Amino acid sequence: MRKISAKDIQECVRRLAQKANFSLRADVQRAILAAFRKEKSSRGRKILSELLENARAARNDSLALCQDTGLPVVFLEIGPDVDLRGVDVAAAVQKGAAQGYREGFLRTSIVEDPLRRGRPKFGPCVLHTAFVRRKGLKVTILPKGFGCENKTQLRMLPPTAQKDCVEDVIVSVVKDAGPDACPPYIIGVGIGGTSDYACQLAKEALLRPIHKRSRLKHVAEMERSLINRLNRLGLGPMGLGGSTTVLGVNILTYPTHIAGLPICVNISCHVLRSASDVL
Numbered sequence: 533m534r535k536i537s538a539k540d541i542q543e544c545v546r547r548l549a550q551k552a553n554f555s556l557r558a559d560v561q562r563a564i565l566a567a568f569r570k571e572k573s574s575r576g577r578k579i580l581s582e583l584l585e586n587a588r589a590a591r592n593d594s595l596a597l598c599q600d601t602g603l604p605v606v607f608l609e610i611g612p613d614v615d616l617r618g619v620d621v622a623a624a625v626q627k628g629a630a631q632g633y634r635e636g637f638l639r640t641s642i643v644e645d646p647l648r649r650g651r652p653k654f655g656p657c658v659l660h661t662a663f664v665r666r667k668g669l670k671v672t673i674l675p676k677g678f679g680c681e682n683k684t685q686l687r688m689l690p691p692t693a694q695k696d697c698v699e700d701v702i703v704s705v706v707k708d709a710g711p712d713a714c715p716p717y718i719i720g721v722g723i724g725g726t727s728d729y730a731c732q733l734a735k736e737a738l739l740r741p742i743h744k745r746s747r748l749k750h751v752a753e754m755e756r757s758l759i760n761r762l763n764r765l766g767l768g769p770m771g772l773g774g775s776t777t778v779l780g781v782n783i784l785t786y787p788t789h790i791a792g793l794p795i796c797v798n799i800s801c802h803v804l805r806s807a808s809d810v811l
């Protein structure tokens with residue numbers, strides 16, 4: 533068994549919180565560069581080149597990619613060989629995230645009471661855990677900005693809904709977001725499960741490299757079709773027009789009940805931040 537201490541977890545989350553905020557994911561960076569080469573609007577090309585310059589400056593000078601440093605969502609995937617006996621895992625994650633944000637001079641963005649609001653703090657973050665077959669403890673952090681999180685929508689479709697209807701729902705959610713969530717977007721979609729699980733899947737879908745299509749052929753086809761449809765909307769970089777409205781569409785599916793079809797669409801802005809490590 534692999535014994536992992538609270539200190540190991542805290543240090544890992546601290547490091548990943550800063551890495552995610554300072555270094556744009558390589559797949560996102562490549563997608564912006566590819567979009568820059570294809571973008572038809574000159575204003576769109578200028579914006580995309582500024583996004584690349586912003587990413588370069590953030591990485592080189594250890595600066596936040598965006599002033600909205602997000603609400604950190606942490607995923608722990610626990611393998612069968614991991615021994616966490618006696619470890620307060622949740623506390624270690626919260627301490628690591630708060631330390632990473634504080635020491636990295638990353639903005640505090642979390643209000644402790646969602647109704648009374650009050651002064652923002654460094655935490656707590658949202659924590660998801662899963663037991664997996666892979667060995668080790670995989671730690672992933674995804675700081676989610678709320679300009680785009682606010683555009684998330686859950687729809688409970690009837691079980692008879694066809695592929696076209698599902699695609700139309702996803703397109704309508706992006707249309708509703710319009711320019712408000714800092715496009716070009718990466719769209720995470722969760723289909724199936726229960727209402728809450730569809731939302732979790734939509735968030736997890738954002739963790740898959742955006743150039744990789746689903747392993748399920750019919751789902752990969754839907755992703756390609758949606759990328760084409762969404763880029764024809766003409767919203768463009770920062771909503772100022774152009775042929776790059778989305779950089780990618782990632783869909784995750786899960787078995788669901790015979791009587792329903794939950795769909796959650798989670799929109800990420802161009803600053804899709806996440807970082808992972810395995811302990």
Ligand code: SF4
Binds near residue numbers: 601801
């Ligand atoms: S939506 Fe994204 S790019 Fe826009 S302010 Fe929020 S984190 Fe920054």
